[in-house]
Amino acid sequence: MLFDLDRQIFYVFGAMFWPQDFVFLAAILVLSALGLFLWTALAGRLWCGYACPQTVYTQIMIWIERFTLGDHKQRQRLAAAPTSLHKALRLGLTHGVMIGFSLLTGFTLVAYFTPAPQLLTELLHNDLGPWQEFWLLFYAGFTYLLAGFLREKVCTHMCPYARFQGAMFDRNTLIISYDAKRGEPRGPQHKQADGQSKAGHCIDCGICVQVCPTGIDIRQGLQYTCIGCAACIDACDNVMDKIGAPRGLIRYTSEATLEQQLPEPGFGQRLRQPRVLFYLLLVGSVLALSLMSLLNRPTFKADIMRDRASLVRETNDGWLENSYSIRLTNATEAPQRLTLDVEGLPGIRLADGPRVVTLPPTQTITLGVRAQVEPQHADKGAHDIHFVVRSLTHDGVIRREQSSFIGE
Numbered sequence: 001m002l003f004d005l006d007r008q009i010f011y012v013f014g015a016m017f018w019p020q021d022f023v024f025l026a027a028i029l030v031l032s033a034l035g036l037f038l039w040t041a042l043a044g045r046l047w048c049g050y051a052c053p054q055t056v057y058t059q060i061m062i063w064i065e066r067f068t069l070g071d072h073k074q075r076q077r078l079a080a081a082p083t084s085l086h087k088a089l090r091l092g093l094t095h096g097v098m099i100g101f102s103l104l105t106g107f108t109l110v111a112y113f114t115p116a117p118q119l120l121t122e123l124l125h126n127d128l129g130p131w132q133e134f135w136l137l138f139y140a141g142f143t144y145l146l147a148g149f150l151r152e153k154v155c156t157h158m159c160p161y162a163r164f165q166g167a168m169f170d171r172n173t174l175i176i177s178y179d180a181k182r183g184e185p186r187g188p189q190h191k192q193a194d195g196q197s198k199a200g201h202c203i204d205c206g207i208c209v210q211v212c213p214t215g216i217d218i219r220q221g222l223q224y225t226c227i228g229c230a231a232c233i234d235a236c237d238n239v240m241d242k243i244g245a246p247r248g249l250i251r252y253t254s255e256a257t258l259e260q261q262l263p264e265p266g267f268g269q270r271l272r273q274p275r276v277l278f279y280l281l282l283v284g285s286v287l288a289l290s291l292m293s294l295l296n297r298p299t300f301k302a303d304i305m306r307d308r309a310s311l312v313r314e315t316n317d318g319w320l321e322n323s324y325s326i327r328l329t330n331a332t333e334a335p336q337r338l339t340l341d342v343e344g345l346p347g348i349r350l351a352d353g354p355r356v357v358t359l360p361p362t363q364t365i366t367l368g369v370r371a372q373v374e375p376q377h378a379d380k381g382a383h384d385i386h387f388v389v390r391s392l393t394h395d396g397v398i399r400r401e402q403s404s405f406i407g408e
């Protein structure tokens with residue numbers, strides 16, 4: 001991936017795109033939005049818990065903390081310890097590694113716009129441009145701030161997806177839920193005379209609340225601050241193992257399944273929901289249209305501009321003549337030979353006959369051409385004509401660009 005802003009070429013997995021191809025960017029954005037709707041209808045908030053960059057980067061920062069400071073309890077002990085050189089060194093090391101990782105992220109993001117080997121060389125020779133320096137530090141700073149400090153606060157206070165996901169949920173959406181029918185009444189498992197406990201399976205240990213990064217109690221039902229990380233599922237499963245109860249008191253399930261105590265529907269059943277089918281149809285249609293236009297992209301582009309300074313003039317042999325600028329762009333990474341001609345009025349011709357042009361790879365050239373017509377075929381006013389550009393390199397690739405010829 002390289003977005004070469006200087007040359008206005010965008011390389012995506014080997015394919016080249018030009019500013020004129022921004023319709024594909026729109027298609028990607030539409031597909032991403034539809035994909036998110038589809039994914040949410042199918043699997044709830046899995047995106048937040050497993051794929052969102054904020055979650056992933058936060059997890060990486062937590063790994064760094066775990067590596068340099070130890071597990072949760074060791075970190076708590078260090079935080080409570082009085083200020084000392086040892087504490088300062090360990091915290092300094094942690095934040096040093098986090099800042100190093102953030103700088104690497106900043107480098108990676110700037111390398112989308114400057115080839116990575118070139119960027120590395122410039123960095124090692126302290127030769128970065130001011131914009132490269134700015135964006136590297138900008139991305140690094142925000143990575144450190146968002147993933148190193150704010151963490152889940154970004155999900156609960158800043159992320160718009162958390163706010164509107166409720167509109168995409170229904171009773172069949174897969175969510176992380178507490179099975180109240182099984183868990184209540186919560187409390188210690190005191191055995192009765194018959195050897196059975198009257199309490200539900202929730203022993204009210206509170207571990208699911210302690211491990212929750214956003215500090216919520218999933219037993220109170222679905223809350224928009226739940227980022228779907230599933231930490232409460234793992235914690236509660238451990239508790240269930242210890243008390244000898246079946247796992248899954250907190251689990252991935254849907255409201256409808258919980259209420260009716262039905263078996264979990266399989267993936268195929270979830271796919272057959274009308275809402276999921278509707279999103280699938282939309283995603284499939286946009287994808288098919290985008291792929292079709294992607295495969296039919298021309299190998300070159302031609303833009304015609306009429307020379308507005310001189311409308312029409314008469315040549316020595318009495319023909320009428322209009323001037324044009326033609327911008328030809330080679331949209332491939334190999335040279336191309338093109339022919340250029342004009343049609344649309346009887347006897348219309350280019351001043352020097354059909355032109356043959358060689359376009360270097362990825363280059364744009366601008367040609368000045370003159371179209372000529374005998375006066376009896378072009379009376380006063382504008383007449384539609386077409387410039388015809390044929391590729392000699394790629395058989396059958398032809399573009400007809402409309403323009404106008406002013407007669408008198």
Ligand code: SF4
Pocket residue numbers: 178183201202203204205206207208209219235236239249250
């Ligand atoms: S971890 Fe499980 S048993 Fe403990 S309070 Fe949470 S739901 Fe109840």
Ligand code: SF4
Pocket residue numbers: 176208211212213214215216217218225226227228229230231232233
């Ligand atoms: S409730 Fe569970 S899944 Fe939701 S954020 Fe808290 S720990 Fe993660």
